[in-house]
Each structure stands twice: as C-alpha cells, then as structure tokens.
Amino acid sequence: MGNMKEHHSLKNETNTFQAIVIGSGISGGWVAKELCDKGIGTLMLERGRDVRHLRDYPTATTDPWEFSYRGDLPHDIKQRNPIASRCYAFEDATEHFFVKDNEHPYIQEKPFDWIRGYQLGGRSLIWARQTQRWSRFEFEKPARDGYSIKWPITYDELAPWYSHVEKFVGISGERNGLDVLPDSEVLSAWEMNKAEASIATSINEGYADRHAVIGRCAHLTEPQPIHQEQGRGKCQARNLCYRGCPYGGYFSSNSGTIPWAEKTGNLTIKTDAVVHSILYDDESKKAIGVKVIDRLTKEESFYFSDIVFLNAGSLNSNLVLLNSVSDRFPNGLSNDHDVLGRYMAFHHYRGSLTATYNKDLDSYYSGRRPTSIMIPNFRNVKKQDADFQGGYMTFYSTSRKAWNRKVEGQQYGVDYKRELSKPGPWSVYMMMQGETIPKKTNRVYLSPTEVDEWGVPLITTSIDYDDNDERMLRDFLNEGKQMLESAGCDMISEHDSQQAPGLDIHTMGGIRMGSDPTTSMVDKHCRLHHCQNVYVTDGACMSSTGVQNPSLTYMALSARAAEHASATFK
Amino acid sequence: MNRRETIKNLGAGSLLITVGGFSFYRCTDDVYVPHFFEQKEYDFLSAFAECLLPTSEDSPGATEVGVASFLDQYVPACYPPKQQQMLKSTLQSLMKIYLEDGGQTLAKESVDKKNDLMELIESSKIEGYKPLKSAVLFAYFTSQEGMTKALRYDPVPGEYKGDVPLGENDKAWAI
Structure with missing residues (x-):
C-alpha cells in the first residue's frame, strides 16, 4: 500500500509534472494535445515501445507480393497466437503492431x-477509423428504457466538443441532417459505387425510418490548413491503413495529436513505462502520482503530478484502478460501492449477411475506399418497440471478386484464366454493430494469485452475451435479409460468427459515468467521484455503448475533460 | 546447366529478397530446387499449374510466375501439418492418374494430351483437388505478375471513383 510520506520525499524536478496521462492511444493522445495546448506540462506514459510517424511504419509501402506469406502468417505464429489471429487486421504486414498472446497473458473466466x-499511439494506428457522433437517443435511451443508469451529459453538451475534435482529426462524410446520426464537421464524402447506390435507393424508398448513407471516417479527403499544419496529407485510397500511413491520410495519435503536443514544448513522453498503480494521498484526498515499472529493466520508479488522466484502454484502465489500493480504498481507487470493473459492455458484431447482386454490371470502381455504407439505428429509437433493448447500426458494401469466385465454362486453360481475371458479379456484405446491455455481472477483476512479469495482477474477464443479444441478432438477420431481398439481391445467406466478446475491440465500461457515486465511478467531467484529480476518458467511462463506432466520442469526452481539468491551473 | 548450378549462379530470373529476416527466392519454377515437395511432385505441380493457368497473350503462365516454388515455401510455413500432407497426397493421386494414362513428363506433353489430362482430373472428383486448385490460384494471382499482368494493380490510386464504365476486356483490380 505504500507510505505516502515516503513517496512525497521521492519528488524532484525531473519526475514531477503538472499532469500525467497514462496511455497514448486515441484518447490519451487527445488529452495530451489539449493540456499541452493550454501550456500544461504533461508527462505521457506508454507501456509499449516507441513508434514514430513514418519512421516506424516498416511495411507502409511494401507491395503485396513482397511479403513472404502474401497476407497470411506462418502456421506456428497463428498457433501461438490464437487470440490475435482472430483479428481481421492481424497479418504479416501488420503483426508488429499487435500484442502477441504469450507476451501479455490474462485469465478468461469466459471466452x-x-x-x-x-506501442506509442496504441491502437490508434490499427483502428477501423469509422467515426459517427452519438445522437441524443443514445444518451437518453438507456435510462428511458431502463437498461442502464442515466447519462449525466446530453448530446447538446458534447456537440461542441465533437466539432472541436472533428476539425482537427478530419472526418469525411455527408451532412445527412438525420436526428439518429447528427451531422459532423465534414470534409468531402467518399462515393458509393453503383451497386451500393442502387441498394441504398431501394432501402431509402422502401422504409421511411431507414437511411442508407455513405460512411463517415477519419480520412483526409480534402486536407485543410489545420491538417497540413500537422504534416498530414490527402488519403490516397490505398486502404493499407493498418500498416501506418506514410501520407498521414488517416488520423492516429502518431500522426496527429502526439507530434502536435510535442511541438508545444510541454510534452514529455516516456515509453516502456508500465503503470502499476496510481498513488493516493489520504491527507489531500487526491492522487499524487503513479508508480511505474520499466518494461525492460523491471525497475520501479515514481512520477508525480497535480492531475492524472487514465487512458490505458478500457480493460487496462480498470486494471490500473483495481490495482491502486490504499488504506482508504482497499478495493481499488474510488471504488466504495463495488462498481469498478462492472457494467462492462461491448459491440455485438456476430451477425452478417452475404449476397450477390447481378445488376449494374456495366459499372466498376477504382481505388480502395476506407469506409462503407451505413444505416443508422432504426430500432427502439423514439420508444421501446422491438423485442430487445438497445439498437444496432447496419453497414454494407459491395465489391466485385475476380479469381476467388466460381466462373462458368471450362475450369482450366487460357479461357479459364481470362475469366478469373475479370470482375465477377457484385458481392454484397452486410453486418451489424449492436449495442449490448451493461450488466453488473459482466465484469473484470484482478487475479488474487497470478501476476505478470511486472508484478501487476492478471486481469480476469467474465463477460458474455445474453438473451437480448440473441433477439437482436435475429432481428438484424431478418431485417437485413428483407432489405437485401427488396433491393434485388440473390443468394442471400445469413451468418452468426459466434465470436467471443472482445473481438469487437469496442469493450467499454467498468468505470462508468453517472451522477450517483453509489452506482457510478466518474462524474460528468470524467472525474473519479472520490478522487477528483483523476480523470478517466477512454472507453472505460462509458455507461452504455451506443450503436456508433466509439472512438470519436472518446476523443470528444477527452477534450472536454481536459478543458475541465485545466481549470486546476488557473 | 542443372538446377543446382543455376541456383548457385542466381540467374537474372531469380531475386533474393529478405522480409522480416526470412529469406525468399522469387524465381520461375525451372531454376528452383524444392525443399518441401519431392522433385517429381514439384515438377508435376509446376506443369499442372501451367495447364490450369497457361501463358496467354497478355500474361505469363503459372510456371514463369513461380507458382510451384512459392507453394514449396508457403505451404510448409502456413499450412497446418494435416493440410500439408493432404496437398501432397492429392498431388500424388493426380500423378497416378496421369501415369496410368500413359503420361511421362507433363511439361513436355502436347496441348491435346494436357487437355485430356485436365479433363480427366477435373472429372475425377479426387479428394483434396479443390484446395489444391485454390492454392495454385492463390499463388498465381497474388504474385507480382499475377497482380500486375493478369489483373490490374494500382499501388496508389489517389482517389476512389464509384462508377467507372466497365469495358468488355477490362481486368479486375488485384486488390
């Protein structure tokens, strides 16, 4: 538990900062940028290695055939990494940005x-880059329909912060004027291809409450001066984003917020710094700093600050708080009511549909677009009217396969080869992104016995689907099938991936936001109720999941909380 | 010059590239010494792949692209052991069909004889034939020549156009 007086005596000029940010991913990057812009001396702690924009993207311009396994990975690597291998983006071109299973074990009470x-930049290097604002319905529905506590903030409160981050990040998209998916500050939108547009027309004409519109994503379609100032250029439609972009075409901490914060002269970055815990001082009732273990040498050190931002990623932020024990908080920092680590939720991606579309065959496309078509949620919007709670967003896209399809005629020879070289009919892929219900029983906790090589207890996951998810899945598959049928698609088939939670990479909660300290962990400013100089602004602070891709909301919450925290220094 | 001398001299057709500490020969099949396949299996695979995807007006065939040499390295690295053996035994079955049909050296047969064999193989429903064929297609269409000549490849498209008229002979994008 440590003696705080002893810790205080370790303070010196080199280990003391105004603010500490734990984590350098998409939310930590934003906190650092905002604090540094306000002149606040900030230390960013990253548990992984240093990864710098451009310099550390070894595969960014490698042609596909130059990879030994051409997108695949050796069998022994897959066998040693069953978890990482299940991620769609884990391949020979990107594996260096993913944690290997055996490097960082954890305990799965449930899969x-x-x-x-x-690494520096975290998963902002390898995120899917889809960015939509929450609507007022996502904030209001959980309490309205009784599946979570009331959000202490409204859409209107967050809207200016969405605008603030969107302008810097650069979001491509349309202004669709939809109440279910508020407009962002946008750069020019990507185009739909002809088949997608035909299907969209069918959906938009066939259903008054459904809107098929082009996706919004963090890609620079028309860089503005603010992006040029970051050294970022136009997205080149290569769609090799997970390798790191040599053009800075998509937003990451590495290409955006981190170099920006560094330029202010107010940022210190320490990589290979595994945060063990946050140090709590009972006298001041505040955190005074953090305890860090060096990833390589395993040496212990301490850093001190007036405020601490916890942005380690949903599960790891929970881990840090659970491991921050003191006489005052024996069950984890600010955890007086057994809320910490609980009410975790995630996005439901199990359902998908595939189909073919045999019209518009005179049309093709060029370039590789980094987004798809989205249909904002149309279930339980204004009132609870489906047989499940929450909602789901639907995405679809179409493309034309070549050699990896069945062709007519002779199955070998010159004609066969020629046929395989041509684009086939349109392949349609449709998927869901569903809200799951934050439940007390879906939780993470520390192993009482096992620790990792840095002496930090292993995190244990106990997170699962429930009946609500099954009902939502059936609804999506039925509605998706109907939409595709009406649009004239053939060979429609339904799929349930049965993937385990986690693979969505949208785990949220555990340190949820709310007004009542007995049912939530942080207040409307993302401050711990009982330790008010610690802020949590990553996915861990989410009280519900919404149906949108979450990163944009984490960024807006981070910028908003940083503004609030900066008042400490006025 | 035999194969071993050729590989020692690393002729113009071969190029040693290193990716992630892993050495790879990229070369046409006829200057490569197999490690995973037996020489006989390898020769047959290369000739069979050429029958499947032969040289045509606008793009090289499977042999020139190095389908067999790629698979000789890719299969033992990336396939689970069971699938590796499956691929080999399928190849053995095809060779048996061919030899029983009076064949000797597939690469040197006449076009008619090759077509006869392909008809025989296609209709024989050998277990494991589909995966073998898929492996050959993968090796061919993900090779440099496959992507740039049989298909169209644009490393830096610059933009996305959603509606481009498709001509009768327009090729598909490689990625």
Missing part, C-alpha cells in the same frame, strides 16, 4: 478475445 496494441 474473451482481447486485441491489444502496446
């Missing part, structure tokens, strides 16, 4: 695929 990126 949970934890996909991690331990």
Whole structure:
C-alpha cells in the first residue's frame, strides 16, 4: 500500500509534472494535445515501445507480393497466437503492431478475445477509423428504457466538443441532417459505387425510418490548413491503413495529436513505462502520482503530478484502478460501492449477411475506399418497440471478386484464366454493430494469485452475451435479409460468427459515468467521484455503448475533460 | 546447366529478397530446387499449374510466375501439418492418374494430351483437388505478375471513383 510520506520525499524536478496521462492511444493522445495546448506540462506514459510517424511504419509501402506469406502468417505464429489471429487486421504486414498472446497473458473466466496494441499511439494506428457522433437517443435511451443508469451529459453538451475534435482529426462524410446520426464537421464524402447506390435507393424508398448513407471516417479527403499544419496529407485510397500511413491520410495519435503536443514544448513522453498503480494521498484526498515499472529493466520508479488522466484502454484502465489500493480504498481507487470493473459492455458484431447482386454490371470502381455504407439505428429509437433493448447500426458494401469466385465454362486453360481475371458479379456484405446491455455481472477483476512479469495482477474477464443479444441478432438477420431481398439481391445467406466478446475491440465500461457515486465511478467531467484529480476518458467511462463506432466520442469526452481539468491551473 | 548450378549462379530470373529476416527466392519454377515437395511432385505441380493457368497473350503462365516454388515455401510455413500432407497426397493421386494414362513428363506433353489430362482430373472428383486448385490460384494471382499482368494493380490510386464504365476486356483490380 505504500507510505505516502515516503513517496512525497521521492519528488524532484525531473519526475514531477503538472499532469500525467497514462496511455497514448486515441484518447490519451487527445488529452495530451489539449493540456499541452493550454501550456500544461504533461508527462505521457506508454507501456509499449516507441513508434514514430513514418519512421516506424516498416511495411507502409511494401507491395503485396513482397511479403513472404502474401497476407497470411506462418502456421506456428497463428498457433501461438490464437487470440490475435482472430483479428481481421492481424497479418504479416501488420503483426508488429499487435500484442502477441504469450507476451501479455490474462485469465478468461469466459471466452474473451482481447486485441491489444502496446506501442506509442496504441491502437490508434490499427483502428477501423469509422467515426459517427452519438445522437441524443443514445444518451437518453438507456435510462428511458431502463437498461442502464442515466447519462449525466446530453448530446447538446458534447456537440461542441465533437466539432472541436472533428476539425482537427478530419472526418469525411455527408451532412445527412438525420436526428439518429447528427451531422459532423465534414470534409468531402467518399462515393458509393453503383451497386451500393442502387441498394441504398431501394432501402431509402422502401422504409421511411431507414437511411442508407455513405460512411463517415477519419480520412483526409480534402486536407485543410489545420491538417497540413500537422504534416498530414490527402488519403490516397490505398486502404493499407493498418500498416501506418506514410501520407498521414488517416488520423492516429502518431500522426496527429502526439507530434502536435510535442511541438508545444510541454510534452514529455516516456515509453516502456508500465503503470502499476496510481498513488493516493489520504491527507489531500487526491492522487499524487503513479508508480511505474520499466518494461525492460523491471525497475520501479515514481512520477508525480497535480492531475492524472487514465487512458490505458478500457480493460487496462480498470486494471490500473483495481490495482491502486490504499488504506482508504482497499478495493481499488474510488471504488466504495463495488462498481469498478462492472457494467462492462461491448459491440455485438456476430451477425452478417452475404449476397450477390447481378445488376449494374456495366459499372466498376477504382481505388480502395476506407469506409462503407451505413444505416443508422432504426430500432427502439423514439420508444421501446422491438423485442430487445438497445439498437444496432447496419453497414454494407459491395465489391466485385475476380479469381476467388466460381466462373462458368471450362475450369482450366487460357479461357479459364481470362475469366478469373475479370470482375465477377457484385458481392454484397452486410453486418451489424449492436449495442449490448451493461450488466453488473459482466465484469473484470484482478487475479488474487497470478501476476505478470511486472508484478501487476492478471486481469480476469467474465463477460458474455445474453438473451437480448440473441433477439437482436435475429432481428438484424431478418431485417437485413428483407432489405437485401427488396433491393434485388440473390443468394442471400445469413451468418452468426459466434465470436467471443472482445473481438469487437469496442469493450467499454467498468468505470462508468453517472451522477450517483453509489452506482457510478466518474462524474460528468470524467472525474473519479472520490478522487477528483483523476480523470478517466477512454472507453472505460462509458455507461452504455451506443450503436456508433466509439472512438470519436472518446476523443470528444477527452477534450472536454481536459478543458475541465485545466481549470486546476488557473 | 542443372538446377543446382543455376541456383548457385542466381540467374537474372531469380531475386533474393529478405522480409522480416526470412529469406525468399522469387524465381520461375525451372531454376528452383524444392525443399518441401519431392522433385517429381514439384515438377508435376509446376506443369499442372501451367495447364490450369497457361501463358496467354497478355500474361505469363503459372510456371514463369513461380507458382510451384512459392507453394514449396508457403505451404510448409502456413499450412497446418494435416493440410500439408493432404496437398501432397492429392498431388500424388493426380500423378497416378496421369501415369496410368500413359503420361511421362507433363511439361513436355502436347496441348491435346494436357487437355485430356485436365479433363480427366477435373472429372475425377479426387479428394483434396479443390484446395489444391485454390492454392495454385492463390499463388498465381497474388504474385507480382499475377497482380500486375493478369489483373490490374494500382499501388496508389489517389482517389476512389464509384462508377467507372466497365469495358468488355477490362481486368479486375488485384486488390
């Protein structure tokens, strides 16, 4: 538990900062940028290795055939990494940005695929880059329909912060004027291809409450001065994003917030710094700093600050608080009511549909678009009217396969080869992104016996689906099938991946936001109720999951909380 | 010059590339010494792949692209042991069909004889034939020549156009 007086005596000029940010991913990057812009001396702690924009993207311009396994990975690597291998983006071109299973063990009380990126920039290098604002319905529905506590903030409160981060990040998309998916500050939108547009027309004309519109993503379609100032250029439609982008075409901490914060002269970065715990001082009732274990030497050190931001990623932020024990908080920092680590939720991706579309065959496309078509949630929007709670967003896209399809005619020879070289009919892929219900029983906790090589207890996951998820899945598959049928698709088939939670890489909660300290961990400013100079602004603070890709909301919450925290220094 | 001398001299057709500490020969099949396949299996595989995806007006055939040499390295690295053996035994079954049909050296047969064999193989429903064929297609269409000549490859498209008229002979994008 440590003696705080002893810790205080370790303070010196080199280990003391105004603010400490734990984590350098998409939310930590934003906190650092905002604090540094306000002149606040900030230390960013990253448990992984240093990864710098451009310099550390070894595969960014490698042609596909130059990889030994051409997108695949050796069998022994897959066998040693069953968890990482289940991630769609884990391949020979990207594996260096993913945590290997055996490097960082955890305990799965129930199956949970934890996909991690331990390096400077975290998973902002390897995220899917889809960015939509929450609507007022996502904030209001959980309490309205009784499946979570009331969000202490409204859409209107967060809207200016969405605008603030969107302008810096650069979001491509349309202004669709939809109440279910509020408009962002947008750069020009990507185009739909002809088949996607035909299907969209069918959906938009066939259903008054459904809107098929082009996706919004963190890609620079028309860089503005603010992006040029970051050294970022236009997205080149290569769609090799998971390798790191040599153009800075998509937003990451590495290409955006971190170099920006460094330029202010107010940022210190320490990589290979595994945060063990946050140090709590009972006298001031505040955190005074953090205890860090060096990843390589295993040496212990301490860093001190006036405020601490916890942005380690949902599960690891829970881990740090659970491991921050003191006489005052024996069950984890600010955890007086056994809320910490509980009410975790995630996104439901199990359902998908595939189909073919045999019209618009005179049209093709060029370039590789980094987004798809989205249909904002149309279930339980204004009132609870489905046989499940929450909602789901639907995405679809179409493309034309070549050699990896069945062709007519002779199955060998010159004609066969020629046929395989041509684009086939349109392949349609449709998927869901569903809300799951935050439940007390879906939780993470520390192993009482096992620790990792840095002496930190292993995290144990106990997170699972429930009946609500099954009902939502059936609804999506039925509705998706109907939409594709009406649009004239053939060979429609339904799929349930049965993937474990975690593989969505959208785990949220555990340190949820709310007004009542007995049922939540942080207040509306993302501050711990009982330790008010510690802020949590990553996915861990989410009281419900919404149906949107979450990163944009984490960024907006981070910027908003940083503004609030900066008042400490006025 | 035999194969071993050729590989020692590393002729113009071969190029040693290193990716992630792993050495790889990229070369046409006829200057490569197999490690995973037996020489006989390898020769047959290369000739069979050429029958499946022969040289045509606008793009090289499977042999020139190095389908067999790629698979000789890719299969033992990336396939689980069971599938590795499956691929080999399928190849043995095909060779047996061919030899029983009076064949000797597939690569040197006449076009008619090759077509006869392919008809025989395609209709024989050998277990494991589909995966073998898929492996050959993968090796061919993900090779440099496959992507740039049989298909179209644009490393830096610059933009996405959603509606481009498709001509009768337009090729598909490699990625």
